[in-house]
Amino acid sequence: MTTLLYALLVMVALALLLGAILGYASVRFKVDADPLVDKIDDILPQTQCGQCGHPGCRPYAEAIASGDEDINKCPPGGEDGIRKLAELLGVDFKPFDAGAAQPKPKAVALIDEATCIGCTLCIQACPVDAILGSAKQMHTIIASECTGCELCLPPCPVDCIRMIPHGTDLTNWKWRYPTIPIKAVKP
Amino acid sequence: MSRLYDFHGGIHPPQHKDAATGSPIQALPLPPLLHIALAQSVGNAARPTVAVGQHVRKGETLAEPDGRLSAAVHAPTSGTITAIGPHPFAHPSGLPVDTLTLQPDGLDEWQPRQPLDWQQADGTALRKHLQAMGVVGLGGAAFPTHLKLAAGQLATLVVNGAECEPFISCDDLLMRERATSIVDGIRIAAHALQAGEVLIGIEDNKPQAIAAMQAACAGTAYRVVSIPTKYPSGGAKQLIRILTGIEVPHGTRATDLGVQCLNVGTLYAIARAVLHGEPLLSRIVTVTGAVTRAANYEVAIGTPLAWLLQQAGISDPGTDVIMGGPMMGITLPDLAAGLPKAGNCLIAKSAALFPPRPAEQACIRCGDCASACPAELQPMDLFWFAKSRQFGKAQERHLFDCIECGACSYVCPSQIPLVDYYRFAKSEIWTAERDKKNATLARQRHEFRQFRIERDKSEKAARIAARAAEQAAKLATQAATPVAASTAAASGMDDAKKAAIAAALARAAAQKEAKPLSEQHTSGLDDAKQAAIQAAMARAAARKAAAEAAKAGDAANPDRAATATPAQTGMDDAKRAAIEAAMARAAARKAAAQSAQADNTAAANPDSAATATTSQTGIDDAKRAAIEAAMARAAARKAAAAEAKKDAAP
Amino acid sequence: MSIHATHIARPVTVSRVMLKVLAALLPGIAVSAYCFGPGVLLQLLLATVTALGAEAAVLRLRQRPVTPALADLSAVVTAWLLALSMPPLGAWWMIVLATLFAIVLGKQVYGGLGHNPFNPAMVGFAVMIVSFPAQMAAWGTPLTTLDAAAQLQWIVTHTLPAGSNLDAISSATPLDVLKTGLLQGGQTAGQLLQQPRFGHWGNAGGEWVALAWALGGLWLWQQKLIPWRTPLAMLAGVLAVSLPLWLWQPAHYASPLFHLLNGATLLAAGFIVTDPVSGSTTPLGRLIFGFLVGVLMVVIRVFGGFPDAVAFAVLIMNMAVPFIDQTTQPRVFGRKGGRHA
Amino acid sequence: MSNTPSVWQDIARKGLWQQNAGLVQLLGLCPVLAISNNVVNALALGLATTLVTALSSATVSSVRHWVPHTIRNPVFIMIIASLVTCVDLAMNAWLHELYLVLGIFIPLITTNCIVMARAEAFASRQPVREAAWDGAMMGLGLTGVLVALGALRELLGKGTLLAGADKLLGPAGQQLTLHLAGADYQFLLMLLPPGAFLGLALLIAGKNVLDARARQRAAAATYPAPDAEASPAP
Amino acid sequence: MLILVSTVLVNNVVLVRILGLCPFMGVSRKLEAAIGMGAATTFVLTLAAGSSYLVNQLLLAANLEFLRTLSFIVIIAGIVQFTEMVIHKTSPVLYQVLGIYLPLITTNCAVLGIPLLNAQLQHSFAESLVFGFGSALGFSLILILFGAMRERLEGADIPAPFQGNAIALLTAALMSLAFMGFGGLTR
Amino acid sequence: MRNAAAQARRSALTLAAFAASATLLLAGTWLATHQQVAANEAATRAALLAQALPAGSFDNNLATSAVPLPAAIAQQLAQRDAANVYLARRNGQLSGVVLEAAAANGYGGRIELLVGIARDGTVQGVRVVSHRETPGLGDYIDLAVSPWARQFAGKPATSRWAVKKDGGDTDYVSGATISARAVSAAVARCSDYYRTAQARLLQGQP
Ligand SMILES: Cc1cc2nc3c(=O)[nH]c(=O)nc-3n(C[C@H](O)[C@H](O)[C@H](O)COP(=O)(O)O)c2cc1C
Ligand SMILES: Cc1cc2nc3c(=O)[nH]c(=O)nc-3n(C[C@H](O)[C@H](O)[C@H](O)COP(=O)(O)O)c2cc1C
Ligand SMILES: Cc1cc2nc3c(=O)[nH]c(=O)nc-3n(C[C@H](O)[C@H](O)[C@H](O)COP(=O)(O)O)c2cc1C
Ligand SMILES: Cc1cc2nc3c(=O)[nH]c(=O)nc-3n(C[C@H](O)[C@H](O)[C@H](O)CO)c2cc1C
Numbered sequence A: 001m002t003t004l005l006y007a008l009l010v011m012v013a014l015a016l017l018l019g020a021i022l023g024y025a026s027v028r029f030k031v032d033a034d035p036l037v038d039k040i041d042d043i044l045p046q047t048q049c050g051q052c053g054h055p056g057c058r059p060y061a062e063a064i065a066s067g068d069e070d071i072n073k074c075p076p077g078g079e080d081g082i083r084k085l086a087e088l089l090g091v092d093f094k095p096f097d098a099g100a101a102q103p104k105p106k107a108v109a110l111i112d113e114a115t116c117i118g119c120t121l122c123i124q125a126c127p128v129d130a131i132l133g134s135a136k137q138m139h140t141i142i143a144s145e146c147t148g149c150e151l152c153l154p155p156c157p158v159d160c161i162r163m164i165p166h167g168t169d170l171t172n173w174k175w176r177y178p179t180i181p182i183k184a185v186k187p
Numbered sequence B: 001m002s003r004l005y006d007f008h009g010g011i012h013p014p015q016h017k018d019a020a021t022g023s024p025i026q027a028l029p030l031p032p033l034l035h036i037a038l039a040q041s042v043g044n045a046a047r048p049t050v051a052v053g054q055h056v057r058k059g060e061t062l063a064e065p066d067g068r069l070s071a072a073v074h075a076p077t078s079g080t081i082t083a084i085g086p087h088p089f090a091h092p093s094g095l096p097v098d099t100l101t102l103q104p105d106g107l108d109e110w111q112p113r114q115p116l117d118w119q120q121a122d123g124t125a126l127r128k129h130l131q132a133m134g135v136v137g138l139g140g141a142a143f144p145t146h147l148k149l150a151a152g153q154l155a156t157l158v159v160n161g162a163e164c165e166p167f168i169s170c171d172d173l174l175m176r177e178r179a180t181s182i183v184d185g186i187r188i189a190a191h192a193l194q195a196g197e198v199l200i201g202i203e204d205n206k207p208q209a210i211a212a213m214q215a216a217c218a219g220t221a222y223r224v225v226s227i228p229t230k231y232p233s234g235g236a237k238q239l240i241r242i243l244t245g246i247e248v249p250h251g252t253r254a255t256d257l258g259v260q261c262l263n264v265g266t267l268y269a270i271a272r273a274v275l276h277g278e279p280l281l282s283r284i285v286t287v288t289g290a291v292t293r294a295a296n297y298e299v300a301i302g303t304p305l306a307w308l309l310q311q312a313g314i315s316d317p318g319t320d321v322i323m324g325g326p327m328m329g330i331t332l333p334d335l336a337a338g339l340p341k342a343g344n345c346l347i348a349k350s351a352a353l354f355p356p357r358p359a360e361q362a363c364i365r366c367g368d369c370a371s372a373c374p375a376e377l378q379p380m381d382l383f384w385f386a387k388s389r390q391f392g393k394a395q396e397r398h399l400f401d402c403i404e405c406g407a408c409s410y411v412c413p414s415q416i417p418l419v420d421y422y423r424f425a426k427s428e429i430w431t432a433e434r435d436k437k438n439a440t441l442a443r444q445r446h447e448f449r450q451f452r453i454e455r456d457k458s459e460k461a462a463r464i465a466a467r468a469a470e471q472a473a474k475l476a477t478q479a480a481t482p483v484a485a486s487t488a489a490a491s492g493m494d495d496a497k498k499a500a501i502a503a504a505l506a507r508a509a510a511q512k513e514a515k516p517l518s519e520q521h522t523s524g525l526d527d528a529k530q531a532a533i534q535a536a537m538a539r540a541a542a543r544k545a546a547a548e549a550a551k552a553g554d555a556a557n558p559d560r561a562a563t564a565t566p567a568q569t570g571m572d573d574a575k576r577a578a579i580e581a582a583m584a585r586a587a588a589r590k591a592a593a594q595s596a597q598a599d600n601t602a603a604a605n606p607d608s609a610a611t612a613t614t615s616q617t618g619i620d621d622a623k624r625a626a627i628e629a630a631m632a633r634a635a636a637r638k639a640a641a642a643e644a645k646k647d648a649a650p
Numbered sequence C: 001m002s003i004h005a006t007h008i009a010r011p012v013t014v015s016r017v018m019l020k021v022l023a024a025l026l027p028g029i030a031v032s033a034y035c036f037g038p039g040v041l042l043q044l045l046l047a048t049v050t051a052l053g054a055e056a057a058v059l060r061l062r063q064r065p066v067t068p069a070l071a072d073l074s075a076v077v078t079a080w081l082l083a084l085s086m087p088p089l090g091a092w093w094m095i096v097l098a099t100l101f102a103i104v105l106g107k108q109v110y111g112g113l114g115h116n117p118f119n120p121a122m123v124g125f126a127v128m129i130v131s132f133p134a135q136m137a138a139w140g141t142p143l144t145t146l147d148a149a150a151q152l153q154w155i156v157t158h159t160l161p162a163g164s165n166l167d168a169i170s171s172a173t174p175l176d177v178l179k180t181g182l183l184q185g186g187q188t189a190g191q192l193l194q195q196p197r198f199g200h201w202g203n204a205g206g207e208w209v210a211l212a213w214a215l216g217g218l219w220l221w222q223q224k225l226i227p228w229r230t231p232l233a234m235l236a237g238v239l240a241v242s243l244p245l246w247l248w249q250p251a252h253y254a255s256p257l258f259h260l261l262n263g264a265t266l267l268a269a270g271f272i273v274t275d276p277v278s279g280s281t282t283p284l285g286r287l288i289f290g291f292l293v294g295v296l297m298v299v300i301r302v303f304g305g306f307p308d309a310v311a312f313a314v315l316i317m318n319m320a321v322p323f324i325d326q327t328t329q330p331r332v333f334g335r336k337g338g339r340h341a
Numbered sequence D: 001m002s003n004t005p006s007v008w009q010d011i012a013r014k015g016l017w018q019q020n021a022g023l024v025q026l027l028g029l030c031p032v033l034a035i036s037n038n039v040v041n042a043l044a045l046g047l048a049t050t051l052v053t054a055l056s057s058a059t060v061s062s063v064r065h066w067v068p069h070t071i072r073n074p075v076f077i078m079i080i081a082s083l084v085t086c087v088d089l090a091m092n093a094w095l096h097e098l099y100l101v102l103g104i105f106i107p108l109i110t111t112n113c114i115v116m117a118r119a120e121a122f123a124s125r126q127p128v129r130e131a132a133w134d135g136a137m138m139g140l141g142l143t144g145v146l147v148a149l150g151a152l153r154e155l156l157g158k159g160t161l162l163a164g165a166d167k168l169l170g171p172a173g174q175q176l177t178l179h180l181a182g183a184d185y186q187f188l189l190m191l192l193p194p195g196a197f198l199g200l201a202l203l204i205a206g207k208n209v210l211d212a213r214a215r216q217r218a219a220a221a222t223y224p225a226p227d228a229e230a231s232p233a234p
Numbered sequence E: 001m002l003i004l005v006s007t008v009l010v011n012n013v014v015l016v017r018i019l020g021l022c023p024f025m026g027v028s029r030k031l032e033a034a035i036g037m038g039a040a041t042t043f044v045l046t047l048a049a050g051s052s053y054l055v056n057q058l059l060l061a062a063n064l065e066f067l068r069t070l071s072f073i074v075i076i077a078g079i080v081q082f083t084e085m086v087i088h089k090t091s092p093v094l095y096q097v098l099g100i101y102l103p104l105i106t107t108n109c110a111v112l113g114i115p116l117l118n119a120q121l122q123h124s125f126a127e128s129l130v131f132g133f134g135s136a137l138g139f140s141l142i143l144i145l146f147g148a149m150r151e152r153l154e155g156a157d158i159p160a161p162f163q164g165n166a167i168a169l170l171t172a173a174l175m176s177l178a179f180m181g182f183g184g185l186t187r
Numbered sequence F: 001m002r003n004a005a006a007q008a009r010r011s012a013l014t015l016a017a018f019a020a021s022a023t024l025l026l027a028g029t030w031l032a033t034h035q036q037v038a039a040n041e042a043a044t045r046a047a048l049l050a051q052a053l054p055a056g057s058f059d060n061n062l063a064t065s066a067v068p069l070p071a072a073i074a075q076q077l078a079q080r081d082a083a084n085v086y087l088a089r090r091n092g093q094l095s096g097v098v099l100e101a102a103a104a105n106g107y108g109g110r111i112e113l114l115v116g117i118a119r120d121g122t123v124q125g126v127r128v129v130s131h132r133e134t135p136g137l138g139d140y141i142d143l144a145v146s147p148w149a150r151q152f153a154g155k156p157a158t159s160r161w162a163v164k165k166d167g168g169d170t171d172y173v174s175g176a177t178i179s180a181r182a183v184s185a186a187v188a189r190c191s192d193y194y195r196t197a198q199a200r201l202l203q204g205q206p
């Protein structure tokens, strides 16, 4: 019986001490906001396209930060984006979610001005205010501000918006990966 | 004899210079057409000042500099402009760039030339003159020379006559034959730079050039220094190190350390431009390799390269041609391009001189590349990171200190084209940086849009509230006694005025308040845009505050009017207005918070189609629908995939 | 059209480099074969065949081109170095197993040439000495009386022709004998070294082999295929431990000369610590890497359980190479500060 | 709250394969590597761990509402530690021989990361029955890896399987031991620590191969690509 | 000195005693994280070794050995959580790098195993401290070297089935093989 | 700060409550098992000792029959300051002893042994308790690895305690003689000691 008593005494004392320290420290050293979301958001391409299943990049960043979402869901970010996220979060790189949307070449939207009826629906859809125009007037897209999210395509009642792939010129021309063709041996 | 310093690494590739140094500089007839690209230097392309069909004389300005970092372009001969538009360019991409096409009339008729009295002219005038004369660096980088002469009071001017690349001999021949003009150029540059000392570095495999330069420098304080032959001693930083011992770090300009480096060709061009008023119309080009008449030719800028090679007797027109040296030159994708100012050498490849590079093998980390690297990098690490796309790490290991000299590629026993990987990595990093910048701008626009939508919404809410209040006030007035009604009406009028004042104040306050916020969001935007957004946001905030104030005023009307009026008499207007404004602000804040809350509760409702709406408060319907559709699409796809997976799972 | 930025290249290839390494091994192999008999050559052959076979098999599984990888000869270098570290009269399955581990586990799982963090040959050796210490400790007797046919028969079938004596082929390595002798107490190092097994300079027959390795190493250095830093630092490391110990208690510790001429020290200095792939690449890193290999080697030899300590010393330091490399990056041109004239 | 059977299946699939502690999450490695040089020890420790994981998950789940966030960790670990000590004492009393073999690794179940990880990640958010099931499945998944690794190492290292089964099953167990190689066969590497790492690496690689095959098959099933048909399976 | 060499190298916690493997595998993807984790573990482990010695004396005196595991782990949990809160407050960067692994120090076998071994081997207070510190040093050393190695391996052309954890374990296998060389170093 | 204090109190109390319940659970389990555990531990120890002496050659509880050896002898036999001799009795008569012995000169360091010697000086059993010989080479001395140690059972005191290679009677594994030598020498020391101390040991005095 004394053993039991001693045991209780020791453990309860330990626990009390510990609990007190922790409780105190938890208030004393309280920290706020998670800087991780910002860092993740920084990596995301800000296309705001929703292909990740979230209404914009920041919500996706929040989902990643809270551990609810995988890092391989953002097609506009491409593999490089996944790689950067993996690096930031200290997890292994993983390829695109096979079932989800896949990355495609960058493009800008172009309004066929002859067909446009000036309904302003696309203006309301564009998450980055890249479309100019007012009611009943033909609209245009500021190419340099268009992120290519394609959100303006579905609302257009006359389907006058097309996506034009980015062309290359001297300002965005890139040196390619120096490939050595690997010939697979026949099995 | 001054002391020479050594730099780390370096290589000794076979020289192959003799083929072209056997004969003096050759003149050439004019080609049938000249293709003069507008972008002839680092920086902005020049702006054309001529029209298609216009006749121009030799030396006439065809395009003028666009900004500081840009140089003019001139007609190398007299003739007619036949086209302005995209044309193949001497660039590894093969992409066409805007080019002037000039059809010579064969008269070679000069326009009047205007030399500059350089000893009298001040620095600014000299630099203006050089920019107008289109003088750019001829050592390879094509940096506008007028900017390089902008430094004042320089300790040392280093003249680059090293010409360290194999095959190239244009500077050698220039020094042999036109040393006096070069020295004239040195005189002008040294004057402009107020250089204390002039060191002319020439590799010791060019004894004739050294002798010629020494002869030309006789009687001056300029020192011709024979330096050991070792590639890349002609790199500006390496040459500066050899001659002065100073190491110019990456990202620093030599001028900051009191040194400037100019190529001998550039100095010759300076001399022609200043003493004779001749713009940079032609240059010496080494044409060698698989050609029958390998030599140095004096060639008009814009001469089609295919034509030039024909003149030199190229044996196989289909062969690859390098512009520049074999270490740093580029393989030309299209020989229709005209000769650029930076084109110092053309080498027609032959299998004997350029055996195909054996297949790349794995890097065995032998370290030969590190021993050869003049930038003292660890090229195998840069390669390892570039190959596996770990660009951040490559940058940490100073990828951008690499001068792409190719010494590492040359020595690598695994035959890895290392520089290709570095260029790839640098390209990717630049692209990523550009994307990042664009993303930041996109985010700012997106955030502003969120803000705008939010604002519109609360404005609408305020309008509705105001209408309701008005209604209530009307009811109250109707119920009151006529006397009360009259006072109320009076005080109501009073109130209207008060509200206006309050609104004005609130606008000012809101502007003040809005500023930090907008600043936060727009740090990366260009100024005009930023200002516009800021203004818009401030305006919106003010409008909102005003509306709120009006509403608050209205709502407070019925009961407050009576109590407040008597006390008001002593209060001066400004103070009253301030109080009102503060109250209005508070009300506005509350209203905003409430509306946000309302949205949240709505979103929390499990039935509202997607859980994702939680943070959508500001997104209007169309967008939401689109997103929802996208999400539904994604969900459907996912479901399908899951289904498939389940099926396939054993 | 050639897409490369640099249009000319030095006429060297990895195969040439490896071929020269193999050539540099030849003098040592010759002396070895003379000392320990033709068994050495059979081991080399077995190792080479296994290495090439294993490499080809893995590449085939990965659907990668086989011939270029085999032609770079790096697998042969690994095989030879491994074969030369193993007992000359070990059974055939030992060298085969060792080579399999070296090539598959040491090299190919990491992606083949250039990607392996550990020295493959040493991986093979360490696996064997840990798994089969008894068989690995039985080194061949130098200048054995056993004739060639008997040696080969022993390696292949592990039987001896009638009339041959097992003791003629099996004897512990000098390092082992010395360690055992000292452990048993009673005799000083000096006395022990009087035994015929130790010859003149501490390793009967073996010292000539060691010198032949040194010769090969020097030639490699002269050919600029190996840097001077690593081997020299390693030898310095060996001296740094063995010399003070020997000066302090000559009765208990063998002389530095003994350490230099025994247990593959010079083979390691010339060919093993210089393995470019698994070694350090920075100038300072090479010094640290080599020095610590030398130190660890003697420490493990003298105080540890594995007298043939080269493999462990090398593997332990291989482990540290990425860290060493990262922390000893040379300063880049222009970023040194203070080097201005 | 009631759950459809698929939820249970899902938890089981995650615990046993998809999120397997030893192969995927790489948690609970120490016992896996240290006690896997033969099947019997591995099995025993695996079962002990499973017991603790299931019990502790259930307990954690049932008290989860009363524990303030700040002392979540200490409380959970206390629960685990006391359960472990109970198992430890019980084994000491009734499976003494095995107890001697497993040694310090029984108290160390306390810090077996998988136990704590499940308590944190699953049990502290889920109802009791789900939590217990999850704990059991995670534990069984780990046991599976332990046994597989034990078998691999025992087989390659000593050429036997189930040596020492008598410790777990009493004398009858002796008959179970399989000798699959000559009596003097021994490959020490597999029995020593390096062999443990190596064996686990091989198991993970094996799982990767299986998963890749499954993925390939799934892909082929959804998009029956013509070239996939045409090229003969390797 | 000898006991330090012995615990750091010869009986290295991770490679020879096989303790603390989860953080060893989990927090070694990046060198920076490895260094942080090493430092945190060193701090916690040394403290745990010391304080658990004191508690053990108490338990022995009261004949309460069955409370050993429980009381040790409570102490450790306390120390860890306290450390966590302090780091969270004082160095958000370190906190972010260590991420979910800080609480996992509690479940680092080594942190409980070393105090238990101390008790089992009846080490004195000083010995306990040195043993704890040495083990932690050994852990950190291996973790850091492994972290640097894994960073390098990120660029290696590893066969698909071995990518990720498999190659890391394989590397650990070879590291452990190398450490066999220290066997018998101190007797 | 008030907040902190309250929080601290709350945490402490919760934790204490859990600690108390955990302790109770543990204590309960301990009470249920501790006798069995103690019995097991005694049995293990006894079983170990019994491996050094044939079953049936004694009827007392060996584990509780330990008598400390004098320091000098402990130093000589076990090469440390303290060691025990266990006295086996049958029908109250000394039937043999089990000595804690050690050899410091194994290949890997200390080898701890139990050496059982019958009343007449015959070595009855040698059991390696712990060793650090090379696995796969020197570890044959361990009964768990090979029956090598059984060869000592029944060897008379007059045996030549040395490996055959050195002219003794002990078998060894070629290539790992050191281990066998070390064990042999330790057994020899025990045998010698028993011879000289037999009379005293019969009295129960070490
Ligand atoms: C954006 C930019 C601005 C520069 N501005 C100056 C300048 O103001 N003065 C100057 O002397 N050089 C200037 N430089 C030139 C470089 O410092 C360097 O001297 C020049 O590129 C020639 O050397 P190179 O072969 O290394 O290219 C500038 C270069 C760049 C890219
Ligand atoms: C690797 C390398 C080698 C170079 N070699 C020469 C050379 O041999 N001669 C030369 O005039 N410029 C050479 N340059 C260009 C110089 O760095 C520098 O741009 C030039 O001397 C500046 O003079 P400029 O502005 O008058 O052209 C080389 C550049 C590099 C990066
Ligand atoms: C790695 C290694 C481990 C060894 N371990 C042992 C050992 O545990 N016990 C032993 O007696 N000999 C061991 N030896 C062998 C001894 O060094 C020595 O060669 C042997 O005992 C001599 O026996 P012999 O006289 O039968 O040849 C080992 C040798 C090596 C190389
Ligand atoms: C100088 C030199 C030394 C080498 N030493 C070794 C060695 O010690 N072990 C080995 O397996 N391979 C060695 N190699 C071959 C090759 O580098 C090795 O197989 C790679 O580690 C395989 O990727 C060497 C190659 C050279 C050029």
Ligand code: SF4
Residues within 6 Å of the ligand: A044, A045, A046, A047, A048, A049, A050, A051, A052, A053, A054, A055, A056, A057, A058, A060, A073, A074, A075, A076, A077
């Ligand atoms: S998919 Fe990418 S770009 Fe599109 S919203 Fe999501 S995170 Fe933003």
Ligand code: SF4
Residues within 6 Å of the ligand: A108, A109, A125, A126, A127, A128, A129, A130, A131, A141, A145, A146, A147, A148, A149, A150, A151, A152, A153
């Ligand atoms: S214009 Fe269309 S594609 Fe471009 S950003 Fe706006 S919505 Fe997206």
Ligand code: SF4
Residues within 6 Å of the ligand: B362, B363, B364, B365, B366, B367, B368, B369, B370, B379, B380, B383, B408, B411, B412, B413, B414, B415, B416, B418
């Ligand atoms: S020279 Fe080539 S093989 Fe040698 S380290 Fe450099 S890149 Fe690697």
Ligand code: SF4
Residues within 6 Å of the ligand: B369, B372, B373, B374, B375, B376, B377, B379, B401, B402, B403, B404, B405, B406, B407, B408, B409, B418, B419
């Ligand atoms: S190309 Fe870059 S890395 Fe290669 S040697 Fe030149 S400076 Fe060094």
Ligand code: FES
Residues within 6 Å of the ligand: D027, D028, D029, D030, D031, D111, D112, D113, D114, E019, E020, E021, E022, E023, E107, E108, E109, E110
């Ligand atoms: S099981 Fe030991 S650290 Fe996780």
